[in-house]
Amino acid sequence: MFNLPSFRLGRLFGIPLEVNPTWVIIFVLVATTLSFTYFPSEFPGRSPWVNTLSGIITAVLFFASIIAHELSHSLVARTGGIKVEKVTLFMFGGVAQMEEEPAGPGREFFMAIAGPLASLVLAALFFITYVGLSAAGVTDVVWAPFQYLAFINFWVALFNMLPGFPLDGGRVLRAALWALGGDQLKATLWASRAGQFIGYAMVALAVLGVLQGSLDFIWFGLIGWFIAMLAEASYRQQLLKATLEGVRVSSIMSPDPVVAPGSITLDQLVEEYFIGGRHSRYPVESAGSIIGLISLSDVKRIPRDEWATTYVAEGADRDLARLLVDAEEAADSVLPRLSPTGPGALLVVGDGRLVGVLTRADVVSRVRRASL
Numbered sequence: 001m002f003n004l005p006s007f008r009l010g011r012l013f014g015i016p017l018e019v020n021p022t023w024v025i026i027f028v029l030v031a032t033t034l035s036f037t038y039f040p041s042e043f044p045g046r047s048p049w050v051n052t053l054s055g056i057i058t059a060v061l062f063f064a065s066i067i068a069h070e071l072s073h074s075l076v077a078r079t080g081g082i083k084v085e086k087v088t089l090f091m092f093g094g095v096a097q098m099e100e101e102p103a104g105p106g107r108e109f110f111m112a113i114a115g116p117l118a119s120l121v122l123a124a125l126f127f128i129t130y131v132g133l134s135a136a137g138v139t140d141v142v143w144a145p146f147q148y149l150a151f152i153n154f155w156v157a158l159f160n161m162l163p164g165f166p167l168d169g170g171r172v173l174r175a176a177l178w179a180l181g182g183d184q185l186k187a188t189l190w191a192s193r194a195g196q197f198i199g200y201a202m203v204a205l206a207v208l209g210v211l212q213g214s215l216d217f218i219w220f221g222l223i224g225w226f227i228a229m230l231a232e233a234s235y236r237q238q239l240l241k242a243t244l245e246g247v248r249v250s251s252i253m254s255p256d257p258v259v260a261p262g263s264i265t266l267d268q269l270v271e272e273y274f275i276g277g278r279h280s281r282y283p284v285e286s287a288g289s290i291i292g293l294i295s296l297s298d299v300k301r302i303p304r305d306e307w308a309t310t311y312v313a314e315g316a317d318r319d320l321a322r323l324l325v326d327a328e329e330a331a332d333s334v335l336p337r338l339s340p341t342g343p344g345a346l347l348v349v350g351d352g353r354l355v356g357v358l359t360r361a362d363v364v365s366r367v368r369r370a371s372l
């Protein structure tokens with residue numbers, strides 16, 4: 001659902017501002033909660049129209065505050081020479097997308113703290129406005145939105161400072177661990193572990209809340225789940241990066257692969273190689289050289305009654321530009337080629353001949369061994 005294309009609203013300080021369609025959900029949720037629950041209970045006796053209008057205006061100002069929070073991250077990042085791709089509003093708030101990671105813990109710290117600081121400053125400004133207006137005797141219809149915005153921005157700052165990656169507090173924690181231990185990867189691993197813990201703790205709290213009949217907790221639980229997922233993904237990515245750093249393809253591939261001749265039929269291939277065989281795909285050889293790769297799903301794409309007359313060479317995936325990889329290449333650089341949309345295995349070539357096969361399973365088992 002996060003793959004939905006976002007709409008470009010324009011630029012602020014040269015940074016593109018986008019809105020994802022999923023943002024509509026949270027906007028409607030915030031606006032309706034304000035209009036039909038918060039304002040009616042805090043200020044009884046008002047007309048529903050006044051509450052609805054107040055709700056919408058307050059929701060707009062709330063998301064403007066979120067944009068200010070994300071812009072602060074972005075502007076500090078840009079001062080440090082990091083290119084900011086865009087700021088996007090979506091279902092769970094806002095996100096500033098950077099093209100690279102900060103170069104050092106100091107830079108990371110200032111980038112991370114900038115957002116919550118902006119929210120705190122906004123909270124203070126809204127609070128002063130609210131107090132000023134109410135002291136001047138202006139009607140609550142005018143000052144109530146500012147009172148709420150002061151309160152909510154304060155909570156945004158506080159919540160984001162929870163010390164778990166990918167929250168801002170988690171980035172501060174990572175910067176601190178990084179500065180103390182000098183190891184960015186280890187710091188990221190610990191900060192994302194903390195993020196997973198916080199995310200799942202929020203989910204657990206939400207479940208308790210819902211069991212007690214308070215449905216408001218559903219959203220809180222969803223955010224917790226989202227945080228846990230992001231933390232887990234960044235943990236896995238860092239682990240992969242750490243494990244594969246400096247490792248060559250040749251040291252994690254499966255060596256000496258069984259090769260299928262291109263001159264046998266698919267029937268023969270299924271009988272002699274796939275049934276009872278150990279692999280679900282085989283490199284294909286013809287006239288002494290490797291011509292491609294054939295998998296069980298390649299075979300299944302061909303109608304069953306043609307298996308007896310079709311040769312392996314014809315059924316194989318022969319896109320060698322996509323399939324071949326050099327044994328000396330760095331393992332982390334070939335990872336994208338093992339994505340689920342890729343060929344499923346890469347043919348590893350060394351000294352001009354086939355020396356092995358590399359699958360996602362090879363990478364996973366290497367990571368597993370390293371993390372034991």
Ligand SMILES: [Zn+2]
Binds near residue numbers: 070115
């Ligand atoms: Zn932030």
